[in-house]
Amino acid sequence: MSNRVYVFDTTLRDGEQVPGCQLNTQEKIMVARELEALGVDIIEAGFPISSPEDFRSVQEISKAVSEPVICGLSRAVEKDIKTAAEALQYAKRKRIHTGLGASDFHIEHKFRSTREEMLERAVRAVKYAKSFVEDVEFFAEDAGRADPVYLAQMIELVIAAGATVVNIPDTTGYCLPHEYGAKIKYLVENVKGIEKATISVHCHNDLGLATANSLYGLINGARQVECTMNGIGERAGNTSLEEVVMILKTHKYLGLETNIKTQQLGPLSKLVSRLMRMPVQPNKAIVGANAFAHSSGIHQDGVLKHRENYEIIDPADVGAGSSSIVLTARSGRAALNYRLENIGFKLDRAELDMAYEQFLILADQYKNINDDHLQQLMAKMQLKAEV
Structure with missing residues (x-):
């Protein structure tokens, strides 16, 4: 089995379903071009049947982007599939993404159908898409809650019908990592012809487990991961692209690798956040404002002595510049001295002790101490900057 993991980005489809995050066609093209530069393998450009604007967006992205596969979503309905094919007509590499429910809950309460009928509909949809x-x-929607034996039966039939990729979504974010990994492993070991298709993982974050579940799926045989920038998406979001990519890069012993140019993660995260008007929480892994910021005195001292004492990722590797030493009331002398030297003040031990006492008084008044505060502190103590 190949160790190459294909990155399927659905920021422009699943990610854009977040209320208030809709993009116009030009904005989508801008993001798609940056995703291409990032190195994603597949861009899910939209759901063409959903609106004329979405149809146009998929069509225009197909013209603007040449390297990644351009994918259009559809339900297992002939009109949906045909519309997706029409929207993709200009794509150099095109894919139709179609499917339906696999869990008994969805079969009974969403589709009001039977297992047998769903299998027939699945095969018909794949064969029709294959004609384009x-x-x-x-x-296989809601695969996370599906009966493994029935799920395996459905996957076997759609592969025989011509599916090249089989997506096993944890649609509701229900699974625990070991459960989801076991489900992928079961398919690898029990589906006839599974070697003819790529297994894809598409996990939602309702319980905060999307990235962990995706990782367990990859470890157990999946080779495509469906994700979004900043982890945006329906409800609590999707698997975060930057998280799963950096996990694989950091844990090289897993033997899994992507084609992502990780130095572009930070800038693209900011672009997506700005265009979608969706702020990134400061403590967000990899791309949050505080991901490489240190305010505790113990941590600051350790980072200043050797970055890897408290950072397992080099900020430059994800386009985040350098580590940040944030001065607060919890900071120590080493951090204060470091920041003072950065603005031109080199103090001896006695001067630093005096400055630190005054710094603590100032730090209790403000949440964070900036360079202007330090300049004022030095002026008050009449300590001169180096010339």
Whole structure:
């Protein structure tokens, strides 16, 4: 089995379903071009049947982007599939992503159907999509809660019908990592013809487990991961692209690798956040404002002595510049001295002790101490900067 993991980005489809985060066609093209530069393998450009604007967006992205596969979503309905094919007509590499429910809960309460009928509909949809494009991805919605034996039966049938990728979504974010990994492993070991298709993982974050579940899926045989920048998406969001990519890069012993140019993660995160008007929480892994910021005196001292004491990722590797030493009431002498030297003050031990006493008084008045505060502190103590 190959160790190459294909990155399927759905920021422009699943990510854009967040209320208030809709983009116009030009904004989508801007993001798609940056995703191409990032090195993603597949861009899910939209759901063409959903609106004329979404149809146009998929069509225009197909013209603007040439390297990644361009994917259009559809339900397992002929009109949806045909519309997706029409929207993808200009794509150099095109994929139709179609599917339906696999869990008994969805079969009974959403589709009001039977297991047998759903299998027939799944096969019909894949065969119809195959009449338009060679690359067909099938999603077994709510696979996380599906009976493994029935799920395996459905996957076997759609592969026989021509599916090149089989998507096993944890649609509701229900699974625990070991459960989801076991589900992927069961398919690898029990589906006839599974070697003819790529297994894809698409996990939601309702319980905060999307990245962990995706990782366990990859470890157990999946080779495509569906994700979004900043982890945006329906409800609590999707698997975060930057998280899963950096996990694989950091833990090289897993033997899994992507084609992502990680130095571009930070800038693209900011672009997506700005265009979608969706702020990134400061403590967000990899791309949050505080991801490489240190305010505790013990941590600051350790980072200043050797960055890897408290950082397992080099900020430059994700386009975040350098580590940040934030001065607060919890900071120590080493951090204060470091920041003072940065603005031109080199103090001896006695001067630093005096400055630190005054700094603590100032730090109790303000949440964070900036360079202007330090300049004022030095002026008050009449300590001169180096010339």
